[in-house]
Amino acid sequence: MAGFALFSILDAIVKALGDTYSSFQIVFFSALLGFPLTAIVLIRDRADSTLLPVHPWWMALRTGAVTLTGVSAFYAFTVLPLAQTYAIIFATPLLITILSIPVLGEVVHRRRWLAVTAGLVGVLVVLRPGGTELGLGHLAALGTAVGGALNSIIIRKIGHEEKSGVLLLYPMVATVILMGCILPFVYRPMPASDLGGFTLIAVLGFLATLSLIVAYRKGEAVVMAPMQYSQILWATAFGAMFFDELPDRYTIVGATIIIASGLYLLFRESRAGASQHTPVLNTRSRSIPTSGLRISTILRRSSNR
Numbered sequence: 001m002a003g004f005a006l007f008s009i010l011d012a013i014v015k016a017l018g019d020t021y022s023s024f025q026i027v028f029f030s031a032l033l034g035f036p037l038t039a040i041v042l043i044r045d046r047a048d049s050t051l052l053p054v055h056p057w058w059m060a061l062r063t064g065a066v067t068l069t070g071v072s073a074f075y076a077f078t079v080l081p082l083a084q085t086y087a088i089i090f091a092t093p094l095l096i097t098i099l100s101i102p103v104l105g106e107v108v109h110r111r112r113w114l115a116v117t118a119g120l121v122g123v124l125v126v127l128r129p130g131g132t133e134l135g136l137g138h139l140a141a142l143g144t145a146v147g148g149a150l151n152s153i154i155i156r157k158i159g160h161e162e163k164s165g166v167l168l169l170y171p172m173v174a175t176v177i178l179m180g181c182i183l184p185f186v187y188r189p190m191p192a193s194d195l196g197g198f199t200l201i202a203v204l205g206f207l208a209t210l211s212l213i214v215a216y217r218k219g220e221a222v223v224m225a226p227m228q229y230s231q232i233l234w235a236t237a238f239g240a241m242f243f244d245e246l247p248d249r250y251t252i253v254g255a256t257i258i259i260a261s262g263l264y265l266l267f268r269e270s271r272a273g274a275s276q277h278t279p280v281l282n283t284r285s286r287s288i289p290t291s292g293l294r295i296s297t298i299l300r301r302s303s304n305r
Helices: 002-017 023-033 035-044 056-079 082-089 092-104 110-127 136-158 164-186 192-218 221-242 249-270 297-303
Strands: none
Touching (some): 002 082, 002 192, 023 035, 023 056, 023 164, 023 192, 056 082, 082 136, 082 249, 092 110, 092 249, 110 249, 192 221, 221 249
C-alpha cells in the first residue's frame, strides 16, 4: 500500500509539473536523475557479469515499450484527471491476458474471456465515445496500458534469462538518448524548486520500488497484486485537493467494472493450474524509466529468496 501510495504521489507531481513542462522534458530529467539510484541496485546485484542481452530483439521491443509507457503515462497524467487516467491504465491486466496467447502460448478459457470483455466494456464506459471528445490524453492513457502489458509479457518470457542490470539499464539509456534528442525543441529553463520536483520523482519511484520488493518478499503475490487498485483512491483524493478534480459517474462506474474484472483475473490465475506463466498475477504496476522496473525480475527474485 505504501509503495503504490508513493507512486501516486509521484504521478501527482508529474501532473503539477506538466502545467509548465513538456512530458518529454519531465521523462528526460526523471530518467537522468534516476541513474545514480539504478547504480545502487546494480552494485548490490553481484550476479551481473555482463550487460549484453541474451535476447537482443526482445530487449529492443521491451525498451520501446518502456519508453512508450513512460512518455504516454506522463502526458496522460498532465492533461487528464488523475482518476480517469488510472481507470484506463487499470486495463493493463486485461491486455496482458490477451497478449499472453500469442507470446506465451497461454490458453484463455471462457470465464477469463468474459472477464476481459467486461473490463474492456468498462474502458468504453470511462471513455464514453460519442459522449465526450476524445483527445491525445485518452490515446496516451491507452498507450500506457498497451506498453505496460507488452512489457510485462516480455518480462515473463525472457526475465528468467536476462540479468537485472540489462533489464534496468537498456530502457533507461534509450529513454535518455531519445528524449535528449527531442529536448532542444521543448526545453524550458527550470528554477531550483522545479528541479527538486524532478529529483523527487526519481527518488519516489526508487523508494516505491523498494517497498514493492519488501512486500513481495514477505507476502503472497495474490494478496499483494490487487493493492495497485488503491491508487484510484489516492487519485481521487489528490485530484480533489490539488487539481479541483472529481471523478464523474462514468469514471466511477467504468473503473469499478475494470477493477472487478482485473481482480477476477488475478484470483483466477492464483488457482493451481489456471495459468502456466501467471503473467497478470506478476504485474505490479506500469513500467516507466524513472524507477527502472516496476514489473521486473528483481521483484520475482526477491520474492523467491
